[in-house]
Amino acid sequence: MLTINQIREQSPFVIxxxxxxxxxxxxxxxxxxxxxxxxxxxxxxSDSIQAELNTLSREIGxxxxxxxxxxxxxxxxxxxxxxxxxxxxxxxxxxxxxxMQAELVRLPNLPHALVPPGKSAEDNMIIRSxxxxxxxxxxxxxxxxxxxxxxxxxxxxxxxxxxxxxPVYKGxxxxxxxxxxxxxxxxxxxxxxxxxxxPIVVNEDSGFGTGQLPDKEGQMYHVGIDNLYMIPTxxxxxTNIYRDVILDAAVLPVRNMGYTxxxxxxxxxxxxxxxxxxxxxxxxxxxxxQIAHPGNSYESLEEMVSHVENLLVKLELxxxxxxxxxxxxxxxxxxTYDFEVWSAAQQRWLxxxxxxNFEAFQANRLKCRFREKGAKQTTLCHTxxxxxxxxxxxxxxxxxxxxxxxxxxxxxxxxxxxxxGMIS
RNA sequence: GGAGAAAUGGCAGAGUGGUCGAUUGCGGCGGUCUUGAAAACCGUUGUCCGGGCGACUGGACCGGGGGUUCGAAUCCCUCUUUCUCCGCCA
Numbered sequence: 001m002l003t004i005n006q007i008r009e010q011s012p013f014v015i016x017x018x019x020x021x022x023x024x025x026x027x028x029x030x031x032x033x034x035x036x037x038x039x040x041x042x043x044x045x046s047d048s049i050q051a052e053l054n055t056l057s058r059e060i061g062x063x064x065x066x067x068x069x070x071x072x073x074x075x076x077x078x079x080x081x082x083x084x085x086x087x088x089x090x091x092x093x094x095x096x097x098x099x100m101q102a103e104l105v106r107l108p109n110l111p112h113a114l115v116p117p118g119k120s121a122e123d124n125m126i127i128r129s130x131x132x133x134x135x136x137x138x139x140x141x142x143x144x145x146x147x148x149x150x151x152x153x154x155x156x157x158x159x160x161x162x163x164x165x166x167p168v169y170k171g172x173x174x175x176x177x178x179x180x181x182x183x184x185x186x187x188x189x190x191x192x193x194x195x196x197x198x199p200i201v202v203n204e205d206s207g208f209g210t211g212q213l214p215d216k217e218g219q220m221y222h223v224g225i226d227n228l229y230m231i232p233t234x235x236x237x238x239t240n241i242y243r244d245v246i247l248d249a250a251v252l253p254v255r256n257m258g259y260t261x262x263x264x265x266x267x268x269x270x271x272x273x274x275x276x277x278x279x280x281x282x283x284x285x286x287x288x289x290q291i292a293h294p295g296n297s298y299e300s301l302e303e304m305v306s307h308v309e310n311l312l313v314k315l316e317l318x319x320x321x322x323x324x325x326x327x328x329x330x331x332x333x334x335x336t337y338d339f340e341v342w343s344a345a346q347q348r349w350l351x352x353x354x355x356x357n358f359e360a361f362q363a364n365r366l367k368c369r370f371r372e373k374g375a376k377q378t379t380l381c382h383t384x385x386x387x388x389x390x391x392x393x394x395x396x397x398x399x400x401x402x403x404x405x406x407x408x409x410x411x412x413x414x415x416x417x418x419x420x421g422m423i424s
Numbered sequence: 425g426g427a428g429a430a431a432u433g434g435c436a437g438a439g440u441g442g443u444c445g446a447u448u449g450c451g452g453c454g455g456u457c458u459u460g461a462a463a464a465c466c467g468u469u470g471u472c473c474g475g476g477c478g479a480c481u482g483g484a485c486c487g488g489g490g491g492u493u494c495g496a497a498u499c500c501c502u503c504u505u506u507c508u509c510c511g512c513c514a
Contacts, residue, residue: 043474047483054483057495061442064494076494083494097473246471367472374453378471 001104003364003380007032017110020117020326028103035100039093046089049082105214109361111326112298112335118325125325127337130309131318134344134401142345143396144276146403147173150423153277153395165266165281172423176398176410177284179417180391181259184286184311188388191307193257193288198237200260201228206240209366211332221263230263234287235385239362242291246378247370253292253300257388260285277392278350284391290384291368294360297382298335301357304386305337308353311389314413317397318342320349334359337386341393345400350393355386399423 007014011029018025056079063072116125147153152173158166169177185195207213207229212220221230231237238256247254262285288307292300305321312319324336336356340349360380363369369378402409407424415421 040474043483047474050484051482053494058443060494065442072494079494 001361001364002107002110003360004032004036004100004104007104007107008036014107014110018108020111020115021108021329022119022327023108025107028106032100032103032107035096035103039096039100042089042093042096046086046093049086049089053079053082053086108331109334109358111329111333112357112359114323115329115335116323116325117327119327120325121328123325124322124328124338127321127323129318129320130313131316131342133318133342136344136400136403137405139405140345140400140403142276143343143399146399146408147276150408152176152423155276163281165279167277167280172418172420175418175420176395176414176423177391179414180389180394181284181286183314183414183417184388185257185259187311187314188257188286188288188307191255191288191303193255196238196241196256196258198234198241198258198260200231200237200263202231202236202240203228206236206243209240209243210236210362211365212236215331218267219265221265231260232264233262233385233387234258234260234285235289238287238289239291239383239385240366242368242381242383243366245368247291247368247381249293249370249372252370252381253290253296255288255290257286257288260287262390273348277396280392286388288386288388291363292382292384293370294379294382297357297359297384300382300384301335301337301355304355304384304388308339308355308386308388312339312341312352314411315394315398316411316413317394317401319352330354330356332356332358332361334361339387339389341397343393343397343400345403346396350397352393352397353387353389355384355388357382357384359383 002014007029011033015025015029056075060072060075063069063075116123118124141149144155150172152170154168154170155164157168158164161168189195201223204213204227207217207220212229212232216232220232222228223230237260238258241256242254261282263282264280266279266281288304290297290300290304309319309321319339319341322338322340324333324338329336333356336354338351339353339355341352342348343350359382362383363380366383368381368383370381371378398411399408402411407422410418410421410423
C-alpha cells in the first residue's frame, strides 16, 4: 500500500498518477486525509490523558511507599472518569486507524512515469523482440494433441486423481519438466541469485504482506482447518522472508530465487484460450526476487529483464517483451514487463513471465526496511520479482515450435539436462 | 496426539505488582591511549505513532490478543511458538 506520508504530502500527484491505471482515487484520498487528520487529533488528546494518568499512578505509588494512605485514596478519586474517557478515545482512535488502513489498502500502486496509458493489452508497449518465428510443416499440431501423440502429459489422469487443470507429466514429459527447472535454477545461480526452497503454504500475514490478501483471496486454495493458503507464486514466501526486517543498506540488492509448484484456483477465468497447458491450477515456476535500494531498483528491474530474456534466447524461442500499460498492470505494480513467446500452432503469443518493480508498495505492507550505514532512520526497500520462468507455456511453445514429422527437438541448451535431444 | 517447562532489547541473561524501555555481560558504534593494531578505559547503542523549524518532547511496545489494578515484563484467561519426556511417523 501507499504510505500515508506520500498521500499527505502529494495527494494531487497521487490522484493524477492513478488515472494512468484508470483509477479515480479522488474520493478515497480525500477520505484518507480526513481520517488521518482525525486520527492525529485523537492521538494527541489520548496521549495527553494517558500522560496524566501515568503521572497520577506514579504519585500514588510514591504515597503508598511513604505510607500516606489517605492521600493516595484521595488521588485515586479523579482517575475513574479520566480512564473512561481515555478508553473511549483509544477505542475510537483504533476504529479510525483501522478505517484509514482499510481505505489505504484500496489504493493501487502508482505507475512509474514511463508506464503508457491505456485500457487493455492492446495498449501495451512492445519493447523488443527476438528469435525466429518458425514455419511449421502442414499437419503440425497444437500442443494438446502433441502431448497425447507422444504420451508425455496426461490431463485425463489428472482429472481422475484431482480434477481439471492438474496434469500428470509422464516419461520424457516429466523429465523435461525437471530439466527446465534445473536449467532455470542453474542460470539464476550464475546470475547471482541465492536458491531457497520455501514452504508452499503460507499464513495470513504472508498473504497480506505481498498483497494477495485480502483482495485476491478467492484466487488461492485455502487450507481451512489450519487457515493456511497454498501459494499462487513463490513470490509470496520468498518476499515474505523479508517481512519485518531491517536490512543494512550495504547488502542491497538482495537476490533470491526458488522453484515451487504454484496453485491458482482461476475461478471464472476459463474460456476458449485456455486449452491444454495455457492455464492450469497447478504448475511449476522458478521465481526470482530482489530487494533493492530505492535509488537502484530500476537497475535491478533491467537486470532481471535481461536475465529472463537470456533464458528465452538460450531456449531458442521467439519472444517479445512488452511494457504493460496502466490498464493492464496489476494492483501492486509500479512497472511491469511481460515476456511472451510465440506459440506456432496456436498462432498467438503466450505470457511466460511477468517481471515487476513494486517499489515501496509491498515493502510498506511487509515493513521491509533498510538503514544506511551510520544513519538512525530506516527507509522502505523496493521489492521486485519475476518469473524465470513459468513452465507450462514454455513447454507448450517448445512442443509446438520444435515439432517435426520425426518428433520434437529439444533445444541444445537443455539437452545436457534431458539427456535426450528428441521426443518421438 | 498426551504430560511438563518456557518465550525479555542484535545475542546471552537478570528482573514475580510501583519511578523499568527494563540490571549485567557480549557484540556494534564513537572516543582516549598507540607508529599501527590489540588490550585497557570512557561514552553511546531498539522499534513504532504523535507534537515541534529545531534543541527537544508526549505516547505505545518485555511472543500475539484480552482481563484484573490507581499502577503489569511481573497476576489471570486465551492463542501461537520453542524445548523435554511419551506415543505415532517420511
